[in-house]
Each structure stands twice: as C-alpha cells, then as structure tokens.
Amino acid sequence: MYWKKNFVVLCVAITILAASPPARTDDDQSARQTVERIAHLLVAKSSIATLTMQISNDNGKHDLSMKVWSAGGEDVLLRILTPPIEANTAVLKIGNDVWYYLPKTNRTVKVPSAMTMNTWMGSDFTVDDLVKESFLTRDYTISNSFHGDRGDVAVDEYTLTPKSDAAVVYGKIVLQVRQDNQMPAWQRYYDEDGKLVRELTFSDYKIMGGRLIPTRLLMRPTDKAGAQTTIVYDDITFDATITDGTFAVNNLPR
C-alpha cells in the first residue's frame, strides 16, 4: 500500500536528527552522537503531524494529504484527508496488529501479519522498514568521512557501515549534513557491491513544533526510472497530547 511505503519513509525520515551542531572531529563517538540526534529529529514520545505525500511512478502521480498520530513508536494512526474520494481512509497500528478502515464500504478489516510482509504491497520500499525501527546507531558503525565543501556548500558526510551481524540489507549508508544549519541534506543507501540503491533528499528547512526540521523529504529508488515519493510536512506537534481512545479499532469509522 502506498502509505505503507510512506510510513516507511516516515520512519526512515525519523532517522534524521540534529538540533545541535556537531563538533568537527574525527572521533567516532561524536559522529555517533550526530547521527543519533539526526535520527531523533522527527521523533518524540508522541507526535501529531499533518503532511502531504506525492507518489510518482511510470503510472502517473498520486497526491494525498493525511494526518498522523503516533505514540511511543508502537501505536500509529494515519488518516487520509484529501483527495475527497479517499478521505477518511485510515490505518491503525497497535503493537503488532494492523487494521484498515475503508470509508467507501464503511468496513474495518484486520490485516493479517503475513500480509504486511507480502510483496504485493509494493516492492519499491522494503516493508522491513515499516515494522522494524531502524536503529541506525545500534546497527551501524559510524565515521565522519568528509568535512569540507561540496560545490559551494560546507558539509559533513558520515558513512554508516553495518555491523557484521546487523539485520540490514545495505552495504553502507552515507548521510550528508549541512554545516550551516546542521540539517541533513541527503541520505544514500548502497548495496554491498557499492551500487546506489536509493536516495533520500531533505530540503525546505523550517521551524515547526519548536524544532528546526527539514519539511520536504524525497525518496527515490535508483533502479526504477521516474519512481519517487515526496513527503511535505505542513504541521507537526511534538510531545502532543493525544486523547485516549485514539488508538482503538472502534474509533476508526468516522
């Protein structure tokens, strides 16, 4: 499902961090801290976000806007706002279980966990990303691989190499962070042969919910021409109060 993919993007995006400028150093430890902070840039104990998502592939474009409530990383409610024909469609994840609400037929269906792993759900993004929190600092060794100018922008680049037993498919991930505002510029995923598999680009840095964050995220897999997904945050509140009962199946139909 497209918004599964985007939940993925969300989680992946949630691995961006940095509210504080990193110190320029060769020290692994400092690089680790930087990445850690970037990873939690969009993470809080709870959050409510309104965003738009545009999916492009060789079949055309699909634009959606949605509202996402999330708490503790375990519970997530996603509700589509526009286009009207899909409005009110919802996805609810509580722990390991997932439900959909379908406004057209006014039905709530439980998604079997086996289904959340099936490839028909779309193979652009690995579903793996959806349900597994990406523990960047846990699964990778991090080093600062570049400090200087790329073109006319001063950046730091961090190379993340998976630890030998980490359950990740990539050969390495490279993250570029701007020196001026400590914002992530892009994140590139490579396979073991060093081939670029996908790229996540960040832009439109704004202060939202009290933090400076990149509000536009663009994910592009390299082997599918013309395929990409863009997320734009309209609004996000961190440590928001979420009314009880939000994450409940019977709350889905509205």
Place this chain on the structure above:
Amino acid sequence: MSGFLLIARISWRNLWRNPRGTLLTALALGLGLALLLISLGLLDGGHEQTVADGVRLGPGDVVIQAKGYQDSGTQDLLLAAPVVTSVEEFLQTPPTKAILRGMSARLLATGLLSSATNASSVAIVGVIPQAERSVSLVPERIIEGTYLSSNKAAGVVIGVELARKLGVKVGSKVVLMTQVVRASAAADKAGTGGEMKSTLLRVTGIFRTGLQAFDAGVIDLPLSVAQALLGVEDHQVTQIALVLEREGDSQMLADQLRERLSGQPVEVLTWRESMPMLAQILHLDHSFSYVMNVVVLTMVGLGILNTILMRVLERRYEFGVCAALGLRPLQFAAMIIGESLALTSISLTLGLVLGLGINHYFATTGLDFRWIFGHSLPPALVFDPILYSRLSPSRITSSVSVVFIMATLISLYPAFKAAQTELPSSLKVL
C-alpha cells in the same frame, strides 16, 4: 504311466530334431519375456523414482508433526520437546536404524526475504544441514555455491528464481523477517510472540529443482538460526521427516511410531497421507503399467500362438506318418502339449537370463535419456534424466507364471488341431 513318459521323451526329441527352428523359436519367445521384464523394471523404476523424488522434496516417507499441522499449516504448531526426544531415541534402536536412510528435524514458517533491491515472501525451512542432506533433494540440486555447511553460521540457500527476483548471488546479504511464534495461548494474551523479527543471512548456495514454485519460494537455513529468529526453544521443531531405505516400510514404521507416541498431540503420516497428490500420481502410473503389461503379454501370447500353429502346420506329413503308425488323437494332443511345455520352459529360461541380465544393467547403470534425446533435453529437468530399473521378485514370478500359463493354454488349440490329423490327406508330400 510309461506311455506318458514315452510321449514326454518323444516330445523332447521332436524339439531337437530341428535344433535351429527350436532355438529360434525359443529365442523369440524368450526375448518376449525378457522385454516384458525389462519394461516392467523400467516402469516400476520410473515411478519409484517419481515417488522418491517427490518424497524428498516434501516431508519424506514418514513424517511426524503436531496434530492438526497437515490441515492448518500454521507455524505456531510445534512438536513438544519430549516428543522429539522420544522419536529420536526410537529411531536409534537397531531394527529401526537399519531401515532408516535419513532423518531431518525441521522448523517451518513463512517470512519475507529482502535484498537491497527487492523483497519476496518465502517458505522458511530450518534444518540441520548434515541431516537434511540425507533426506532432501535440495542439497543435490545446488547449481552455484554450496549447500549449508554448519548449523551455526548464518547462511541461507535459495532457489534460482528467487535469486533472480531479489537480484542476489552467492555471498550476497539478505535479511529474513518473520513473525515470532505465538507459542501458546497464554503467551498470546500476554502479548509476547507475534512481533516481527529480522536476521541477517548470507547466500551460500543457489539451487534449481525445476519446480517453479519451489525455486521461487523455498529457502533452507540452519535450524538454530531459524529457532532463534522465531523465538522457539531449542528442541522444538515443526516436523521430523524420515526417508527410508525402502519405501515399502513406510506403513510399518508409521504404525510403530503412532503406537509409541499414542496420547501425544501428534500426527504421524506416511507420504500417501501427507502428499495425497503424489499417491494419486502413483495410481495413474500403476494403471499405465497395467495397460502396458497387458499389451506386451498379448503380443507375446500371439507370438506363441503363431509359432506353435506354424510348427503344427508344417509337420502335417510327419503327423500323417505317426498316425499311420498308430498314434491316437489323445496322444497327439499330449505330444504337442508336451512339446510346447518343453519349448516354453527353454524359452522362459533364456528369457529370464536375458531379461534379468539387461535389467541388472539398467538397475545399476540406468537408462540415460540424454542418450536418446541428444541435445534436445531442456537444461532444467525436474526429473533425473537417468532412469533406474527396479524389478521385484514378485514381479518376476508373476510374469513368468503368466507367460507359462498363457503358453500352455495357447498350445491347447494347436494340440487339438494336431489330434485331428486325417489320413491319408496329410501324407501328401508337397
């Protein structure tokens, strides 16, 4: 009585007065029997092989699993550890050990295998590599890399279709994700079990069985790795698959196991029960063999009839002389029957020697189809291109008996005709 013996001796000598003709005929009939034996052997061998292959790509000749697994296939249904131990002990006892060719304890589940570029749902088979080698066909169908070597290393063996889809080769990284097993209803309520877990694996080998579904969906990995991933205790597995030296022992072993495990929530199935489709294929093969046998027997029978009739026809002059010398119709009949029995015996002996000889060749070296087809054989045959013959003693005895009885019965008509030799027309020389 002495008259009988005399006729018998005359019959025998009659045969040898025309040694070339007799031998030729005996050879012809013998070849018929030999060919019957060979075709039976090949057909039997063929479908024994089909069963053997099918069984080895599935749960073996006999399988032990948790009760209800055959129907539901849910990965939460596991064999309790004591059951596994009990079975293993039983299989070590000498009489059982002698008939056992291999035993493999497996953990089965479904999951998602991801590479850097793609993901696909897969059927997970957690095995102990050494044990699996003696049971499954997969280790023999590796086309790149090697099969799993140790029970510890995080390796995985995948099918060629899957490798293509995921864009991986030997040595590539893949991540397997699955749902941790809900080991019991209590654990389910408590919220443990059911969460997703992933593990890193490296492709050690790629196999091709030729079966599309298998090559695109099945993966083999070490049992301990699978158990860790699925959150299963060390001694728990989904099934124990057994392959026997002789498929015929399946039923007996299954019964013994059922008895030993009675009261436990397990099911012990023979391959006919766990793979009903295969059993039905066998039925079809049996019918095929049956029809083929009837055809060969008919042809052999006709050959016999033909031969004996010829012999009778061509000897009218000789019979005329015998009749003139006083041989009575009944004695004629006895003489002919005696000859044909003798001839049949010689033929059968020749046929047995020839048939069993060639059969032995096919049983050991096999019949290589590539020799027939040359290059036109497709590269990825599901079936082994070499067909081995299997001829059971019961088949041999039944074939020989049928041919013998058939020959005897067939010789009655010519005997009857011979008995009707008329004088003096039969004494005409030309």
Place this chain on the structure above:
Amino acid sequence: MSIRFLQLAWRNLWRNYRRTFITMAAIAFGYAMLMFVACLMAGLRWQMIENGTRLLLSQIEVHDPGYYPNRPIQKTIGGQNGTDVAALLSAITADPRVEAAAPRVYGYGMVSAGDRSYGVELLGIDPARERRVTALHSQIVKGTYLSEGMPKSVAMGDKLASTIRIRVGSEIVVLTQAADGSMGNDLYTVGGIFHTGLDDMDRSLVVMPVSSLQDLLNMPHGRIHEVGIKLYDIAGATAVAADLAARLGKTPAVRVMAWPELAPDLADYVQFNRGVTFVLFFIFFLVAVIGIMNTMLMAVFERTRELGMLMALGMRPAQVIGLIVAEAAGLVCASLILGGAIGAPLLWYLQAHGLDLGGKTGGVVTIAGVVVGRLWYGRQDFPVYAQAALGLSITALLSALYPAWRAAHFRPTEAMRKV
C-alpha cells in the same frame, strides 16, 4: 519381373493358406498392437497438455511485452491507454485455428470477511467468453458461475472459503492496490465456490467479472492484462503463436507465448513422458519384430524342399530369391492393411471414448500442476503409425530374404532332401 512371376508369387501365397494366414496374423496383430500403444501414449501426452491448459493457463496467451515475468498490474496491453479489446479479440479469432479467445485482468489484494482476512490473487474474466477457453466454469461445486449481469458476484476456491469461513451468499470486502495507487475496495457477494484440485487456485484465487475488477482497480475498461486463447488443435500451438505475433504486429505491441514457454514445468514433464514412452514403444516394437521375424524365418525354412524342387526344375537362385521377396512383399502389404483394419476401430474407440481407468485412480490426479481425469483418451499419431509400418515391413522382408538366400544356395538335391 514378368507378370507371370508375380502371379506365381501370389498363387504361392494362397496355396498354403493356413501358413499364409498365420504369418499375416503375426504381422497384422503386431501392427495393430503397435498402433494401439502409440495411440494411447500420444493420447496421454495430449491429455496432459490439454488438462494443463484448461484451468488458468491457456494454450496461448497474449500480453504486453513488459508483462512477463514479474506481471506488474500496470503493464496492460496497449500500455496505460489500453486498447480496443473487441478489435483485438476479433483479430485473434480471425485465425481459423483459433477456437476461442477471452480477455483477463489480474490484481493482488486481500479478501476480508468478518475478522478474517487473507491475501489473494484476483482474476477478472468475461464469463461467456471464458467458458469457451478454459474449464473453470465446470469446477464450480457450490453456488453458481459468474455472469456479467451480476457484477458484484464473485467465485472463490473452496480452501479459501473455509479459511475465511464464508459460504455462498456471504458478503466479503475485497481490497487491492488500484492502478492509480489508491486503495481500491468494494463489497461483493460470494456467488460460487470452485474446486480445481490445484492448491494455488483453491487457496488463493478470487474470480469476478472483468469489468468489476477493472472498476475496483480504477482502470478504464480498455485495459486488460491478457488474452487467453484456445485452439482447435493444441499440437500446433507454438506455430500459431508465432503467426499471431507476426499478424498482430505493433498496435498494440504484444508478446504472444504458447504454453511450453508459459509452463516450463509442464513442458519438462511432457518431454520426460515422451522419453519414457519412446523407450516403451521401442520395446514393443522389438516384441512385434521378433514375432514377425520368427514367423517369416520359419515359413521360408519350411519351404526349403519346395524351393529345391523349383531349382531342380530350372529356376535360377536369383529368381528363387526374387520369388520369395515378391511373396513376402505381397504378404506384408496385405498384412498391414489387415492390421490397419483391425486397429482402426480400436483406435477410433480410444479417441472417441477413451479407456476408463476406473477405480484404479480413485478420482482426479495432478501431475506437475495438471489435473488428469479418469478417462484415458487416445490420439492418432500418424507419423508413428507410418514409421512402425515401415519398420515391420523391412523386418519382414529381411526375415524372408535370409532363408531364401540360404535355400537358394543349396544344391537342389540337398534342398529336396529336407523334410
């Protein structure tokens, strides 16, 4: 060879009619049996292919060139804009070898009833046309087959029905990823339940009218994934596929594949079967040949005396041999005709009515994903019949030649002394 000679040969045959008949019988029956076996084997092969292509897989399929092997739902024939389906179908059925063609649409999704859900493959068919291409309609065990007049009525496999606990008349939700990326979903009623014997189909296939699936997928009705084709004679599938590919050309661009390409498993099995039957046929052939050889040898040896007399009367050895050969040739021809006459009704019966395997198979069987029924039909295999006839003739003639040659080289007086 003068006419006299041939007359002599012919009369020789009939002077000793018993011997001639026996020899003829040997050859005739041998030939009839060989034809019988060839017919059965060809039938089995043909049946396997027929059965393999009667449920979901068709004998020939037409797709967008980008459709195989991954089968993405976006790759409809004619691309995003689809194509004039009716025109495409007429173009295909214009070929006289094509019996029928039917459009199909595929999707993947989830079916949900109550709190049970299951991942499924969705198939959209044109019920009327599909009837003539595959036999799905005859596999319905409960309820009814689909009809265009009931767009929200679907059929599913029995295993699927029991997994999500639904019956005929139950309401289900079907969810899928639509062509535009949105979540296509709708309510349907279970109209029929089928049992094909193929696990994949019974466990995870949901069938609905093609326009309903197109609506669910948010696709215009001109977009289809596949055209399934049935031929009058499956034997020429690959050739017809090539012709169709050439004729259909570029608008829309298509790829036409015959069943061996679509189902390599099945093609493999057919090859294997061919191998086995070849070996068996060879064995039968040997049996037949031995019988004939034996008979002919004996027949001629027994006439050594007669031949000796002929030579004493002045016939030259070469003429004696020629005489025997002429006799044998006449005999063989007559025998083969007789064999054909005996065999023909048998062969006809086999092809029309089949051999009932009855209780021996106990129901339907699946081999390499193919359902094989109880009746075993024969199929005429004329090339093999001709080859067998040739083989037998050569054997018979050679078998007659040898003793004739020997006899001709005895001195007449010696020959005449043989009794």
